[in-house]
Amino acid sequence: MPDTELIQDGERQMRICNACRYCEGYCAVFPAMEQRRVFTKADLTYLANLCFDCRDCYYACQYAPPHEFGVNIPKLMAELRADTYREFTWPAILSGLFKRNLLAASAITAASIVIILGLVLAFQGSDVLLGIHVGEGAFYRVVPFVAMTVPPSLVVLYGLTVFIIGATRFWRDTQGPISAMVDLPALWRATKDAFGLAYMKGGGAGCNYPAESFSRARMWHHHLVFYGFLLDLAATTIAAFYDHFLGWQAPYPYFSAPVVLGTAGGVGLIIGTAGLLYLKWKSDRAPADASMLNMDVAFLLLLFLTSFTGLGLLALRETAAMGTLLVIHLGFVAGLFITAPYGKFAHVVYRYAALVRYSIEQRRVV
Amino acid sequence: MIGGSEPFDVLVVGGGNAALCAAITARRAGASVLLLESAPKDFRGGNSRHTRDIRYMHRAATEYVTGAYDEEEFWQDLLGVTGGATNERLARLTIRDSECLGDWMPANGVRWQKPLRGTLHLTRSNLFMLGGGKAMVNGYYDTAAKLGVEIAYETEVRELKMSAGEFASAMASRNGASNEYAAKALVVASGGFEANIPWLKEYWGDVAENFIIRGTPHNQGGMLKELLRHGAKPEGDPRGCHAVALDARAPKFDGGIVTRLDSPPFGIVVNKQLTRFYDEGEDFWPKRYAIWGKLIAEQPDQIAYSIVDAKALPHFMPSVFPPVQAASIPELAGALGIDPMLLGAAVNEFNQAVRPGKFDPGALDDCRTEGLVPPKSHWARPIDTPPYYGYPLRPGITFTYLGVTVNEQAQVIMQNDAPAKNVFAAGEVMAGNILGRGYLAGFGLTIGSVFGRIAGREAARCAGY
Numbered sequence: 001m002p003d004t005e006l007i008q009d010g011e012r013q014m015r016i017c018n019a020c021r022y023c024e025g026y027c028a029v030f031p032a033m034e035q036r037r038v039f040t041k042a043d044l045t046y047l048a049n050l051c052f053d054c055r056d057c058y059y060a061c062q063y064a065p066p067h068e069f070g071v072n073i074p075k076l077m078a079e080l081r082a083d084t085y086r087e088f089t090w091p092a093i094l095s096g097l098f099k100r101n102l103l104a105a106s107a108i109t110a111a112s113i114v115i116i117l118g119l120v121l122a123f124q125g126s127d128v129l130l131g132i133h134v135g136e137g138a139f140y141r142v143v144p145f146v147a148m149t150v151p152p153s154l155v156v157l158y159g160l161t162v163f164i165i166g167a168t169r170f171w172r173d174t175q176g177p178i179s180a181m182v183d184l185p186a187l188w189r190a191t192k193d194a195f196g197l198a199y200m201k202g203g204g205a206g207c208n209y210p211a212e213s214f215s216r217a218r219m220w221h222h223h224l225v226f227y228g229f230l231l232d233l234a235a236t237t238i239a240a241f242y243d244h245f246l247g248w249q250a251p252y253p254y255f256s257a258p259v260v261l262g263t264a265g266g267v268g269l270i271i272g273t274a275g276l277l278y279l280k281w282k283s284d285r286a287p288a289d290a291s292m293l294n295m296d297v298a299f300l301l302l303l304f305l306t307s308f309t310g311l312g313l314l315a316l317r318e319t320a321a322m323g324t325l326l327v328i329h330l331g332f333v334a335g336l337f338i339t340a341p342y343g344k345f346a347h348v349v350y351r352y353a354a355l356v357r358y359s360i361e362q363r364r365v366v
Numbered sequence: 367m368i369g370g371s372e373p374f375d376v377l378v379v380g381g382g383n384a385a386l387c388a389a390i391t392a393r394r395a396g397a398s399v400l401l402l403e404s405a406p407k408d409f410r411g412g413n414s415r416h417t418r419d420i421r422y423m424h425r426a427a428t429e430y431v432t433g434a435y436d437e438e439e440f441w442q443d444l445l446g447v448t449g450g451a452t453n454e455r456l457a458r459l460t461i462r463d464s465e466c467l468g469d470w471m472p473a474n475g476v477r478w479q480k481p482l483r484g485t486l487h488l489t490r491s492n493l494f495m496l497g498g499g500k501a502m503v504n505g506y507y508d509t510a511a512k513l514g515v516e517i518a519y520e521t522e523v524r525e526l527k528m529s530a531g532e533f534a535s536a537m538a539s540r541n542g543a544s545n546e547y548a549a550k551a552l553v554v555a556s557g558g559f560e561a562n563i564p565w566l567k568e569y570w571g572d573v574a575e576n577f578i579i580r581g582t583p584h585n586q587g588g589m590l591k592e593l594l595r596h597g598a599k600p601e602g603d604p605r606g607c608h609a610v611a612l613d614a615r616a617p618k619f620d621g622g623i624v625t626r627l628d629s630p631p632f633g634i635v636v637n638k639q640l641t642r643f644y645d646e647g648e649d650f651w652p653k654r655y656a657i658w659g660k661l662i663a664e665q666p667d668q669i670a671y672s673i674v675d676a677k678a679l680p681h682f683m684p685s686v687f688p689p690v691q692a693a694s695i696p697e698l699a700g701a702l703g704i705d706p707m708l709l710g711a712a713v714n715e716f717n718q719a720v721r722p723g724k725f726d727p728g729a730l731d732d733c734r735t736e737g738l739v740p741p742k743s744h745w746a747r748p749i750d751t752p753p754y755y756g757y758p759l760r761p762g763i764t765f766t767y768l769g770v771t772v773n774e775q776a777q778v779i780m781q782n783d784a785p786a787k788n789v790f791a792a793g794e795v796m797a798g799n800i801l802g803r804g805y806l807a808g809f810g811l812t813i814g815s816v817f818g819r820i821a822g823r824e825a826a827r828c829a830g831y
Contacts, residue, residue, distance in 0.1 A: 015684065015686055015688070016624055016686050018684050019623070019624035019683065019684055019685055019686040020498075020622070020623055020624045020686075022418055022497060022498030022499075022501075022623075023497055023498070024479075024482055025479035025480065025482065025494070025496045025497070026496070026497065031482070037684050056497060056501075057497070059500075059501070059504060060497030060498060060500050060501035060504070061500065062415050062416055062498065062499070062500045062620075062622050062623075063622070063624075064408075065408075066408055066409075067408075067409075067620065068617055069617075203477060203479065203496040203497065204477065204496070205477060212504070213508065
């Protein structure tokens with residue numbers, strides 16, 4: 001749907017919701033909506049990023065299709081969020097990556113694997129790739145230290161830059177001065193809501209996900225993914241600390257902090273992403289937006305395969321398969337982080353910004 | 367089983383709140399239950415899918431209501447709105463029995479919403495369903511299915527086979543085929559007849575063609591007609607219906623809550639001849655909105671126009687349809703398709719009659735007209751601040767009052783005053799026994815829930831449970 005048509009339809013649906021208000025107990029979207037009488041593009045963008053796609057309102061809606069009013073808030077909000085990601089990203093020319101995201105992510109990941117493999121073969125040779133390497137610095141014998149640390153750091157820095165630009169643009173468009181974001185109580189409440197996935201509980205009974213019955217499955221699997229990711233981040237940080245400050249080089253022993261945290265995180269990510277992929281597969285498509293679903297699948301698959309190859313590498317690190325697995329794993333890591341600013345990872349940024357704004361706004365109301 | 371030979375213990379006709387309460391209660395008692403809903407699954411639940419809250423008696427505040435609401439206050443409120451058109455025995459039974467609903471409903475799949483700061487002032491007496499009536503109905507259907515109630519959608523009962531107050535079977539059509547369903551007991555919970563325009567025309571004449579039906583198009587009153595044909599004793603004024611002022615652009619059926627319009631007290635309302643016809647500021651709108659349906663029904667072509675100006679707009683709930691807007695009154699008349707000169711004259715006459723006062727939308731203030739017929743008693747301020755807004759209005763029918771007489775066991779009473787042996791009624795089809803006139807917010811669900819549960823219990827007992 002072209003942008004203006006989507007905005008007009010969003011305005012129409014919000015007007016119906018605002019005259020009904022039966023769903024006000026479900027989540028933050030409706031109390032935020034009730035503060036408004038007109039719905040500009042900026043308002044709709046803000047509301048869309050407050051929506052956690054729990055779908056409780058869709059099944060409760062007396063005006064949901066096939067009713068002639070055709071109110072379908074989860075679908076509308078998903079479409080608006082997809083628009084948000086494209087509109088606020090940088091540089092604009094790459095916003096096309098959000099469309100057909102699964103294809104883009106697959107191509108970028110495949111290319112990463114091929115390039116890393118090519119570089120290892122060219123500079124290290126096949127003997128090194130297929131050899132057995134054990135002991136401290138084993139990984140660096142296949143992919144040298146500089147190659148393993150400098151490009152990823154640049155990719156992460158680039159991604160952070162894109163997200164900061166996106167968050168700034170989003171905030172300016174929907175809220176106003178950046179200084180308003182520096183609001184500690186609001187940041188604290190938004191952080192609590194985000195870490196607790198407050199709005200994946202619907203009105204308390206859970207999401208109508210994957211279908212009409214209430215379930216907490218989506219929330220728990222999302223928790224596994226989120227906290228799994230954080231554990232892996234912690235493992236990587238500790239490993240970097242060991243390496244740079246203590247001079248201990250990977251691989252680390254099985255019962256060292258990086259390996260224990262990394263393994264726990266990896267297992268969480270595998271179960272969480274597999275569960276979410278299953279739920280997506282089973283989910284009702286009526287309240288869904290196809291392009292958002294495509295982004296979800298791309299991101300979940302990348303997370304799953306990155307974790308899976310990481311754990312495989314851990315299991316077989318003392319065999320001849322180590323070199324090949326390392327190349328594949330690094331390829332997935334590269335794919336994950338290169339595509340991060342141009343895929344579903346973006347939801348973290350915009351949702352958080354929307355939650356901060358919500359807590360500022362609600363405080364004003366009380 | 368459905369459409370098969372095996373008779374059920376209890377047959378429930380209808381698929382809204384009362385029907386589901388009856389089906390769940392009968393099934394919990396041990397009876398086998400078949401529920402026939404005439405609507406498709408997406409539109410199941412009759413008018414219950416448009417409800418928001420339920421009034422119930424309670425002795426103290428809870429997490430979900432802000433204070434106590436006892437039997438006497440409840441009864442006085444009911445007496446107030448009905449002006450005595452109620453059966454006190456059944457009414458008090460309903461009120462007392464409603465006390466257990468606060469627990470019974472969540473135990474059967476309904477979720478409550480905590481009171482929010484909002485525009486509704488019912489948070490002391492009424493419980494609000496999280497997500498509203500459709501969410502409630504979804505919860506009940508889930509529970510009923512888990513308990514083993516057989517449910518058939520798009521199955522409309524056309525004929526009841528009864529003799530001397532004893533039910534034998536029901537003939538129902540589904541996908542064009544006709545099936546016979548036998549059962550030991552029957553619960554009729556299939557609503558009123560407000561969606562049956564030809565039937566309404568019997569009492570209202572052609573005026574009824576211009577009625578908008580706020581609820582389900584499936585309330586055709588077929589079961590009510592069948593029960594009356596078999597000699598059930600009618601109850602309630604056949605012409606009686608709950609009629610409110612609706613936005614004329616509302617869909618003919620199923621527009622629900624969003625098409626109501628709360629603007630009249632903040633401006634003037636004129637008919638097609640551009641004449642005011644009633645005091646728009648007589649009392650608070652929640653106490654008056656339900657007489658406006660009938661008032662508009664009495665105007666030529668059953669249409670009226672609410673006219674307000676820019677300063678009125680923030681004082682009422684936003685409507686689902688944007689108002690017709692113009693920079694001047696004649697321009698507004700043009701956009702509404704009414705005579706600009708006459709509307710200008712009506713607004714002028716009104717403006718000149720307005721006496722100065724202190725405007726207060728939260729009180730019966732002293733902003734009123736002098737020398738105007740009919741007067742506007744409160745909230746009268748000159749309509750002089752552009753832009754001007756107009757809404758076309760039509761009568762919107764919520765429900766009808768005509769039903770069948772029942773006793774305290776929800777048994778249908780026959781013309782000879784004897785109860786039917788195995789025929790029970792619950793919900794809108796018998797609500798006229800208790801609510802003979804007027805309306806009390808959330809009380810339709812109370813009657814349906816209490817009598818649904820009684821009907822389910824008694825029908826199961828009648829079938830040997």
